[in-house]
Amino acid sequence: MVVHDKCEVLIIGGGITGLTIARELLMRGVENILIVEKEGYLGAHASGRNSGVLHAGIFYTPDSFRARFCVEGNRLMKDFCRMKGLKLNETGKVIVAKDSNELDGLYDLNKHSSDMID
Ligand SMILES: Cc1cc2nc3c(=O)[nH]c(=O)nc-3n(C[C@H](O)[C@H](O)[C@H](O)COP(=O)(O)OP(=O)(O)OC[C@H]3O[C@@H](n4cnc5c(N)ncnc54)[C@H](O)[C@@H]3O)c2cc1C
Numbered sequence: 001m002v003v004h005d006k007c008e009v010l011i012i013g014g015g016i017t018g019l020t021i022a023r024e025l026l027m028r029g030v031e032n033i034l035i036v037e038k039e040g041y042l043g044a045h046a047s048g049r050n051s052g053v054l055h056a057g058i059f060y061t062p063d064s065f066r067a068r069f070c071v072e073g074n075r076l077m078k079d080f081c082r083m084k085g086l087k088l089n090e091t092g093k094v095i096v097a098k099d100s101n102e103l104d105g106l107y108d109l110n111k112h113s114s115d116m117i118d
Contacts, residue, residue, distance in 0.1 A: 006032070007034035010033075010036065011036070012036045013037065014035050014036075014044075015045060016043070016047040019042065019047075056070070056093060057070030057071045057113075058112075062112040062113075
């Protein structure tokens with residue numbers, strides 16, 4: 001175990017959130033960053049065990065921060081994978097109505113999401 005007694009930035013949790021923040025800070029010139037992780041390795045919880053889907057943000061409230069950040073994150077994560085040569089399976093998404101009652105919702109979704117889908 002490496003023990004440091006001083007740092008400029010302390011990040012608790014070595015999942016994708018903590019590691020992404022650390023990476024962003026490094027790219028902005030912050031060097032003395034300490035990540036504290038309670039497990040023996042990084043990404044031990046949700047970040048290392050999720051379904052691996054890059055969500056398109058189409059089911060979130062249109063123009064909400066959540067929808068906008070999701071679309072932007074989707075684009076950035078794809079760029080990152082391509083840059084690092086990481087496997088990216090771009091299957092797209094098919095959304096169907098199960099019956100005619102769902103058609104109005106489907107038209108609404110199409111109207112709101114056509115400019116969001118990458
Ligand atoms: C089953 C499942 C499937 C999912 N599928 C997807 C998907 O397909 N696409 C998608 O985008 N998202 C998906 N998610 C959501 C996504 O995985 C999470 O939003 C994301 O991983 C959260 O990252 P995080 O770094 O915030 O949390 P975590 O990955 O949980 O990291 C938190 C870290 O903090 C550490 N920690 C906690 N307390 C302390 C402490 N006191 N001291 C030190 N360390 C501590 C933990 O050990 C952990 O490593 C899924 C989630 C789950 C559970």
